[in-house]
Structures are given as structure tokens and as C-alpha cells.
Amino acid sequence: MRSPSRFDPPALPCRRAFALGLACGALLSLAGAAAAHGEQAQPAAAASPLVLEALEVEPAQPGTDTLCRLRVRLRNGGDRDASALGFDVRINGTELAVYRNQLFMQQIPAGATETVALYNFWTTETLRPAPADGKLRLEVALREAQWFAIGDEEGVEVWRPLEPVAGLPVRVERTLELARAAEPR
Numbered sequence: 001m002r003s004p005s006r007f008d009p010p011a012l013p014c015r016r017a018f019a020l021g022l023a024c025g026a027l028l029s030l031a032g033a034a035a036a037h038g039e040q041a042q043p044a045a046a047a048s049p050l051v052l053e054a055l056e057v058e059p060a061q062p063g064t065d066t067l068c069r070l071r072v073r074l075r076n077g078g079d080r081d082a083s084a085l086g087f088d089v090r091i092n093g094t095e096l097a098v099y100r101n102q103l104f105m106q107q108i109p110a111g112a113t114e115t116v117a118l119y120n121f122w123t124t125e126t127l128r129p130a131p132a133d134g135k136l137r138l139e140v141a142l143r144e145a146q147w148f149a150i151g152d153e154e155g156v157e158v159w160r161p162l163e164p165v166a167g168l169p170v171r172v173e174r175t176l177e178l179a180r181a182a183e184p185r
Contacts, residue, residue, distance in 0.1 A: 048142075048167030049078035053113065055140055055174040063179040064130045066123045072140055072172065075113040078147070082108045082165055086144035087118060092137050094128050096121065107150060123178065136176040141169040 054073040062068050070089070076082050085104040089096045098119055108114050118140070124130045131137075147162040 048165060048170050049076065050082060050108070050142060050145055050165055050168070050170060051075045051077065052140065052142055052170050052172035055138060055172045056115070057138065057174065057176060061177055061179045062123050062136070064124045067120055068123060069120055070118040070138075070140075071115050072118065072142075073113055073115050074108055074142070076108040076110055078165070079110050080147045080162065081110055081150050082145050083148050083159070084144070084146035084161070085116065085142060088141040088143050088169070089118065089121075090137075090139040091121065091128060092131055103144075107148070130178065134178045134180070136178055137173070138176065139171060139173045141171045143169045 051074070052072050053075050056069075056071040056073065058069040059066065072087075074085070083105050085106065085108075086102070087099050087104070089099050096119075104116055104118075106114065106116055108116075123136055145165040145168060147165060149160040149162060151158055151160075
């Protein structure tokens, strides 16, 4: 076995790493050139046919330790019915874990706008105290949904899942002012 000299080519892993570095550099150069000419390196995502039009909260100006009703108005601009709606809800940046593994099987007909009742929530909880600025920031995202073919077969309603709805997630936000507690007399 001969000893390696300084003129021997590098070992195979080094060659691969070198080639990978060259390829990454070339891609970055192309992306930079495209950006300099006003071109986008990646195509923009298509807008979703499902739109969250409104975030409804009752009462409109809750106090601390108040149970609130939460609903969203969802418009289906597609040509098929949608359902299997997966939401993410955040209050002042804190995710409400109850939505992680929950799908709402409400039918949203093609071309229709429907109100979807989500879970009620408390304005304050043990791990989510009242905000110092008195503002409750709500964010609801529709993270997933499915198209369905819904029909009637011999008097039985049949739901056939098709493909996932593209262009998600879509979001709606709303900020509420918490009502001040009554001052003692």
C-alpha cells in the first residue's frame, strides 16, 4: 500500500461535499440573479377558495374570567362542498391545544357562506393571565380542509372525500378590549 501524496485526489466523501457546495453556490447565484431582475425564485401559492370572512366573539367586550362564544364566518368560493375543517386558535400568542387533533365536520356548500361554531374560551386561565395592556388578541387559522362529494344513495346521505383544499392556511384576527372591572365605592 502506498502512502498518499499531496497530489492524490480527495477521498470520495470530500468530493461529494465539494460538488454539493458548488451546486448550492450555483443555485444561490441563480436565485440572486432572478431577484435582481424582479423575478421570483419560487412561484406564489394559489389563493384559497375558502376564506375566513369574520371572527365573531360574544360578548363583544368581555371582562377577565369571562366565558366567550367563538365563531367564524367561512366563505366557500369553490365549486364543491368543503368539510373536515381543521383550525388553529391563538389567544395573545398562546395556542389553544384543544384544536390540535380536532376536525369540524360541518358542510360548507359550494358558493355559500356559513358560520362555524368553535369552542368557547375563557378570557383568562391559569397559564394565560389577563394581558397587561387590556387587549385580547385572537387569531384563528383554517389550517386544513377537504373537498367532498356529498350525495344521496337510496335515501342515505353519503360523503365521499376528494382531495385537500389548496392554499391553506388562511387566517383572521381580531383584537378585543377587555372591560374594566367596576371600581369599589
